[in-house]
Amino acid sequence: MTILVTGGTGTMGRHIVKRLLRTGRTVRVLTRDADAVQLPREVEVVEGDLTQPTSLATALDGAGAVHLLSATGADHTPLRTGVEILAMASDAGVRRMTVLSPGTGQELDDAVRGSDLEWTFLWPIDLxxxxxxxxxxxxxxxxxxxxxxxxxxxSVHEEDVADVVCAILTDGGHAGRSYVLTGxxxxxxxxxxxxxxxxxxxxxxxxxxxxxxxxxxxxxxxxxxxxxxxxxxxxxxxxxxxxxVTSSVERVTGCPPxxxxxxxxxxxxxxxxxxxxxxxxxxx
Structure with missing residues (x-):
């Protein structure tokens, strides 16, 4: 199964990518500038922009699961294109989705909850x-x-967040839930x-x-x-x-944070x- 990671070049995203690679899945990362990316050679790098859904067709093609950011840019602007992205993901055959930091935009939250995907919201408390x-x-x-x-x-360890994302996207079993992740x-x-x-x-x-x-x-x-x-x-x-403090990390991964x-x-x-x-x- 190919897993698409948005934000895969950031602090958190790089840990998610590395953790997913260890499972043997094909890992694909979305980025605005492929030439500026430094990731393991096994990673598929695809250019696209979450604020321009029409640019995401290649990234979503063949993906069975997606890790989606709910905000973009240095000022964490809430993603306004959720409806389009969710529709495209569903049409592309995506089955599971983790969404990082719920609550940053009602439009995206509503689109995710109204989709036919196995979605899970994740809110890490301060990496x-x-x-x-x-x-x-x-x-x-x-x-x-x-x-x-x-x-x-x-505050939560970034590797714990990566472990949670990996467990949900690869094994499922947490559809329709929202988890606050803490240390x-x-x-x-x-x-x-x-x-x-x-x-x-x-x-x-x-x-x-x-x-x-x-x-x-x-x-x-x-x-x-x-x-x-x-x-x-x-x-x-x-x-x-x-x-x-929540028990979410241990509930999903089986290990204490x-x-x-x-x-x-x-x-x-x-x-x-x-x-x-x-x-x-x-x-x-």
Whole structure:
């Protein structure tokens, strides 16, 4: 069975692709620019754009399952072409679909729920890999500086998300369900910094920033204004529910979710060496 992965070049998508390859399935990745893609040679790379459904015919041809992003771009704009994509997927013979991050657009949600596919919504709570964005500051200053430092999130390991996607797309059995994917415990940024300090064996401090301080710091780092606004708005409105731990990972995979301490140990080198893989790409 050919499995199509949208967002397969992002932080999350690359883990999904690697996990699916281990099952022996044919894995196909959709991308806007095939020349810019660096993926294992076994992967089929097909050009297309989720915002232009007519470009997806080749990607969907022969695919039995699809992992679909529900938002596109750096600002995570909700996908507005869900109705067309779902119709094309059904006509192409797609049977199963996982949809990442439900709730970003009612139009897509309704299209998925009204389709004849075996669909499953997945909402990962803050990928642990997002902390790779701290690598430069930790290497340079031994410090992490962020606003809203008291927020608690049950961040999930990207490999756990990949395991869930793989299990659903290859084995089925979760049609019509929505799963919130979390790690085993809610942590504040300072908690994560403490784990990174243990994993790296170096002293790392956390500094709480006000909104104005964060805005000034990010401007100095070259962030675009819309990106700054998006991050501050997102963190200011984080609901308490993101700290709630679920059993979804274990329910689907049969294994408990990996801890942030495990993630920190596996990625310690990224916070120590400038030559390390500090990829802060999207969750797709």
């Amino acid at each position: 642990m890999a997002n902390t790779l964005g701290w690598a430069d500051g930790i290497r340079a200053e031994g410090r992490v500086c962020e606003p809203y430092g008291d927020r608690r999130t049950a 085993p415990q809610p942590l504040t940024p300072a908690d994560k910094v403490a784990s990174l300090a243990v994993a790296t064996g170096r002293e790392i401090h956390f500094t709480h920033l006000t909104d104005d301080q964060a805005r000034a710091r990010w401007r100095a780092e070259g962030w675009p204004e819309e990106g700054i606004d998006f991050m501050l708005r997102m963190w200011a409105t984080v609901p308490d529910t993101v700290a709630e 990996r801890s942030f301490a495990q993630w920190a140990t596996a990625h310690a080198e990224a916070f120590l060496s400038t030559g390390s893989e500090a990829d802060t790409g999207g969750a797709g």
